Amino acid sequence: MTQTDALTEEAFFDWLRSQQDNKRLTQEQVNGALELLALTEPDELKTVLMQVNGWRSGDEMQLSSEGMAMINIYEGFRSKPYFDSVGKPTIGYGSTYYPDHTPVRMSDRPITQAEAARIKQAVINQDFSPAVNMMFADEIERGEITQNMFDALISLVYNIGVRGLKGSSVYRNIKAGNYAKAADSFLPWNKGRINGRLEVIPGLVTRRQKERALFLA
Secondary structure, X not given: OOOOOOOOHHHHHHHHHHOOOXXXXXXXXXXXXXXHHOOOOHHHHHHHHHHHOOOOOOOOXXXXXXXXXXXXXXXXXXXXXXXXXXXXXXXXXXXXXXXXXXXXXXXXXXXOHXXXXXXXXXXXXXXXXXXXXXXXXXXXXXOOOOHHHHHXXXXXXXXXXXXXXXXXXXXXXXXXXOHHHHHHOOOOOOEXXXXXXXXXXXXXXXXXXXXXXXXXX
């Protein structure tokens, strides 16, 4: 696509509306799209969303049930809001915000385990899975990303965020085709900012080691 043919954001949202049954977008969908548009061009995002949503056949990947269970174990379930290891309000299975991108507050009502699972699944489907598919579209198309690798990447990005993964050595090493170094690059993501200081968190040390092992499996 040439520069003059490039899809504008306005045209992208017109297209996205056209894919909905009622030809409308919820605020949740708009917010999710804006998050992804901060990382890529509208035409590239259109291609990924077409693949991820099944609007045409493609090589998109999804988190496996085993990967989902792994994240559940790492995050643990808490029905009431709590402060995570770096002091951020969190609920359910490590969710710091709801599917409409509203941040979790300590005053929020308790939720059930089923509600927590739905929140986590929705956030992964709308934010993290499309982002990982987008970042590694070429590698996925070439068959270089296995299901285990994808599950490990989703577990990582669910913890460190899309921008964290995009700026990481994990991303750079995968793009360079060095998957052994990419696996090792999981390990330094074991710290959190506590009282203004960056400290190693034992739970993250264990999580990164298990994600590395899964990536290499």
